[in-house]
Amino acid sequence: MSHRKTAWAILTLTVLALCLAASVPDAAAQKKGGILKVGNLGEPPTLDAHWTTATITEVLAQHIYEGLYSLDAKSQPIPMLAEGMPAVSKDGLSYTFKLRQGIKFHNGKEMTSADVVASLNRWGAQSTYGKNLYARVAEVRAVDKYTVQMQVKEKTATVVISLAIPNNAAAIYPKEVIDKFKPAEKATEWIGTGPFKLVEWKPDRHIKMARFDDYQPRKEAASGYGGRKVVHINELLWMPVPDAATRVAQMETGELDFADDLDLNAYERLKKTAGVQAIVAKPYYWLVAVFNKKEGLMTNQKLRQAWQAALDMEPIMKNVAGGHAELYRMDSSLAFVENTPWHTKIKGLPWNEHNRDKAKRLLREAGYKGEPIRFMTTQEYKWMYDFALLSKQQLEDAGFTIDLQVVDWATLVKRRNNEKEYDAFTTGIGNAYDPTHHVYLTPNWPGWTNDEEINRLLAELAGEGDYKKRFALWEQVTRVFYDKVPVARYGDLFGLRASRSHVKGFDTTLMRPRFHNVWLDK
Amino acid sequence: MLVVVTVVFLLIHLIPGDPVAVILGPEASAQQIEDARRELGLDRPLHEQLLRFYARLLRGDLGRSYFLDRPVTQALWERAEPTLVLMAAALFVAVLIGVPTGIVAGAYQGSWWDRGLMTAALLGVCVPGFWLSLNFIYLFSVRLGWLPVAGYASVFQDPVAAARYMLLPAVSLGFNQSALIARIARSCMIEVLRQDYIRTARAKGLAERSVIFLHAFRNALVPVVTVIGITMAILIGGAVVTEIVFNIPGLGRLIISAILRRDYPVVQGVVLLTAAAYMLINLMVDVVYAYIDPRIRYA
Numbered sequence: 017m018s019h020r021k022t023a024w025a026i027l028t029l030t031v032l033a034l035c036l037a038a039s040v041p042d043a044a045a046q047k048k049g050g051i052l053k054v055g056n057l058g059e060p061p062t063l064d065a066h067w068t069t070a071t072i073t074e075v076l077a078q079h080i081y082e083g084l085y086s087l088d089a090k091s092q093p094i095p096m097l098a099e100g101m102p103a104v105s106k107d108g109l110s111y112t113f114k115l116r117q118g119i120k121f122h123n124g125k126e127m128t129s130a131d132v133v134a135s136l137n138r139w140g141a142q143s144t145y146g147k148n149l150y151a152r153v154a155e156v157r158a159v160d161k162y163t164v165q166m167q168v169k170e171k172t173a174t175v176v177i178s179l180a181i182p183n184n185a186a187a188i189y190p191k192e193v194i195d196k197f198k199p200a201e202k203a204t205e206w207i208g209t210g211p212f213k214l215v216e217w218k219p220d221r222h223i224k225m226a227r228f229d230d231y232q233p234r235k236e237a238a239s240g241y242g243g244r245k246v247v248h249i250n251e252l253l254w255m256p257v258p259d260a261a262t263r264v265a266q267m268e269t270g271e272l273d274f275a276d277d278l279d280l281n282a283y284e285r286l287k288k289t290a291g292v293q294a295i296v297a298k299p300y301y302w303l304v305a306v307f308n309k310k311e312g313l314m315t316n317q318k319l320r321q322a323w324q325a326a327l328d329m330e331p332i333m334k335n336v337a338g339g340h341a342e343l344y345r346m347d348s349s350l351a352f353v354e355n356t357p358w359h360t361k362i363k364g365l366p367w368n369e370h371n372r373d374k375a376k377r378l379l380r381e382a383g384y385k386g387e388p389i390r391f392m393t394t395q396e397y398k399w400m401y402d403f404a405l406l407s408k409q410q411l412e413d414a415g416f417t418i419d420l421q422v423v424d425w426a427t428l429v430k431r432r433n434n435e436k437e438y439d440a441f442t443t444g445i446g447n448a449y450d451p452t453h454h455v456y457l458t459p460n461w462p463g464w465t466n467d468e469e470i471n472r473l474l475a476e477l478a479g480e481g482d483y484k485k486r487f488a489l490w491e492q493v494t495r496v497f498y499d500k501v502p503v504a505r506y507g508d509l510f511g512l513r514a515s516r517s518h519v520k521g522f523d524t525t526l527m528r529p530r531f532h533n534v535w536l537d538k
Numbered sequence: 539m540l541v542v543v544t545v546v547f548l549l550i551h552l553i554p555g556d557p558v559a560v561i562l563g564p565e566a567s568a569q570q571i572e573d574a575r576r577e578l579g580l581d582r583p584l585h586e587q588l589l590r591f592y593a594r595l596l597r598g599d600l601g602r603s604y605f606l607d608r609p610v611t612q613a614l615w616e617r618a619e620p621t622l623v624l625m626a627a628a629l630f631v632a633v634l635i636g637v638p639t640g641i642v643a644g645a646y647q648g649s650w651w652d653r654g655l656m657t658a659a660l661l662g663v664c665v666p667g668f669w670l671s672l673n674f675i676y677l678f679s680v681r682l683g684w685l686p687v688a689g690y691a692s693v694f695q696d697p698v699a700a701a702r703y704m705l706l707p708a709v710s711l712g713f714n715q716s717a718l719i720a721r722i723a724r725s726c727m728i729e730v731l732r733q734d735y736i737r738t739a740r741a742k743g744l745a746e747r748s749v750i751f752l753h754a755f756r757n758a759l760v761p762v763v764t765v766i767g768i769t770m771a772i773l774i775g776g777a778v779v780t781e782i783v784f785n786i787p788g789l790g791r792l793i794i795s796a797i798l799r800r801d802y803p804v805v806q807g808v809v810l811l812t813a814a815a816y817m818l819i820n821l822m823v824d825v826v827y828a829y830i831d832p833r834i835r836y837a
Contacts, residue, residue, distance in 0.1 A: 058795065061561040061605055069563030144565050184565070200577045204607050219606050220617070220787035220795075221690070257688065257785050258795070261672060265687045268680050396798070423554070426800045430556035433568050443564060460567040 050536035051251040055263045055275040064203040065187040066139045074183045081187030081208035085180035086242030090356040093180035094242045108171040115162040120230045122213035129158035134194040139186045141199035149178040177450045211247045223254040248535035278512040280338040297511035299352040301444025305504040306463040310435040318382035320501035326414035328370030332406045333507035345508040365498045375414040388419035392441040396425040400442040432462035451490045465502035546809045557800040601803030610807035621788035625773035631712025640723020662717025671710045671783040688785035707784040726758035767823035774815040
């Protein structure tokens with residue numbers, strides 16, 4: 017080899033080495049150790065993931081537990097405890113799941129098909145999404161130590177997505193825990209396979225989690241809630257701080273490393289604070305007025321349409337978001353923009369029309385004579401109260417008479433289950449990962465949407481496996497939604513969270529925070 | 539106590555709200571809520587629930603928290619230390635500020651001292667606790683960085699950290715309470731200083747300091763002790779706002795979250811404890827009366 021060739025070879029190798037070194041700066045910079053203090057708004061009602069749809073439980077439990085599947089950055093199911101996607105029989109009635117081998121629970125026991133079968137059956141009996149799926153499930157059984165088979169009664173498009181959603185999740189527990197706690201009973205032993213294990217729960221003080229050293233990350237790159245999860249920190253300390261102003265002050269002084277659910281009015285203040293990063297949490301909720309369609313005034317479709325036509329939503333959203341354009345979004349799709357597969361872009365929908373004349377005409381057609389409409393809200397969630405109050409003004413300008421009833425949250429969630437006690441109530445709708453999971457379109461949820469056309473379309477969606485056909489059906493649902501107006505959809509509201517600048521690796525695109533792959537650089 | 543128990547039970551059960559709907563989260567179906575209500579016995583008639591409550595109470599069982607998954611007695615015990623420490627610290631501050639202020643204002647009635655101190659006391663009564671607390675946090679924690687914003691450390695495990703966490707809440711709460719003590723101490727001092735025996739003491743040529751502290755103060759103390767007793771009882775029930783703003787895991791925070799979640803057994807437990815504390819403190823105050831004023835004797 018000539019000297020020139022040798023020189024070229026050395027130069028090429030040097031450049032390659034430099035490129036490689038430059039491509040992994042984070043890996044080199046990631047530091048192990050430290051305690052991450054997270055301020056959140058209160059105590060979870062339980063850490064039993066099967067038991068509640070409460071968001072705070074979802075956030076905490078998803079650090080301890082995992083399911084067979086998780087969601088990637090585009091809200092698509094990806095394998096987690098399952099080796100890969102299930103093998104589906106030709107008739108579409110049998111799903112076979114191969115489990116990853118050597119996965120340990122926090123108690124040191126290896127996860128097997130017996131744990132998975134027991135967990136799925138408990139989830140199917142208790143969870144909102146589990147019950148939904150199990151209505152179509154004939155049997156779940158262990159084929160061998162690492163294989164589980166699910167038989168469905170009819171073709172079902174929602175098997176994998178139902179197993180992947182993080183709320184009220186199909187978390188896998190050890191069978192011993194399942195045997196101890198029947199579905200209707202909250203589990204008080206919290207053992208999972210997740211990257212963090214629970215160390216201590218002292219109500220009103222902290223929930224302490226530690227790195228699970230026997231955790232085996234997947235090989236695929238991290239994406240959304242799934243993929244490769246590595247825990248760099250030693251401890252994760254969740255500190256309930258119910259007062260939002262205190263959480264903000266603790267972020268400013270550095271007493272907390274991270275805080276969630278902050279008051280949107282603190283956005284500017286946090287942005288100006290040195291050493292703090294204000295994070296806009298997208299998506300959070302779309303705001304909604306849910307109508308009582310079982311009894312009372314709002315059973316009248318024209319009246320619901322008039323409500324929808326009367327609203328000028330942009331000023332409402334802007335006000336609720338504290339005047340910050342970055343904290344809200346105007347969108348009519350029933351799935352968030354971030355929920356890529358189901359986000360619709362239908363033009364000409366009767367949304368945000370702020371057409372007072374149309375509203376007045378519809379009120380006349382409805383035979384409305386100014387009877388008070390009981391609109392229930394709460395001040396416990398400021399955004400709910402704000403949008404209810406602003407709606408009342410706009411609706412009354414259009415001819416409605418609104419009896420705004422402000423109650424506490426516990427009263428609201430009780431009364432909304434009684435058709436005699438209200439005409440409309442405020443709430444927020446979070447991310448639903450499949451069209452069949454939108455609770456406000458179903459007859460079993462307060463407001464009781466029991467529309468033949470919607471029911472038929474949702475039934476077709478549940479059985480249809482082809483994505484394109486499903487999307488077309490979903491677009492039809494959206495059109496029917498804006499015609500029947502089971503609920504009035506406002507805009508998307510975002511959440512506010514903050515982290516200190518030494519917190520590195522946090523995925524700011526996630527709807528709910530996760531602290532795997534996060535490290536402290538201090 | 540039976541009356542307190544019954545009234546509290548009925549009040550908390552008769553206000554609208556459902557603990558199960560809160561626990562199960564916003565997307566729970568009506569069927570799930572019904573199932574869980576049955577599991578917790580909340581579907582039974584109210585009189586049956588009340589009788590069961592009495593029966594448990596006779597066995598010394600306050601029930602189990604729906605939300606916290608533990609016996610109410612355990613939940614109360616876990617939160618007793620922070621509340622007692624806060625109460626003691628705030629009371630110390632309140633007495634330290636309130637009693638001398640009242641004495642000076644009473645002894646120099648109508649002077650600039652009196653007017654200045656009573657204006658400050660009026661402010662102390664009027665200023666909302668949360669406003670004072672938030673301003674203290676902003677000044678001493680956020681701006682100056684001298685003290686932590688919020689939190690709690692056990693005095694038994696880390697006394698220095700405990701003192702740092704407790705200083706701001708104790709001062710903000712104590713300042714509020716000191717105003718009441720100062721006003722009562724002042725009016726008692728004025729009343730006592732008008733008595734004949736005080737005139738006699740002065741006529742004998744006793745120094746003003748001796749007249750005030752040896753003759754007037756002790757006799758003015760009985761109503762002041764009553765106010766201190768009442769303050770103590772209020773603080774045991776939980777200094778709700780202070781505990782929430784400073785994130786102290788005490789009984790005040792417990793009862794507020796229990797009311798918001800309709801955690802009936804916990805609300806009943808805290809109210810029972812507070813009622814018992816009132817009775818005990820009243821007893822202590824009566825004993826202290828006899829010590830301060832030997833003329834008071836109980837048959």
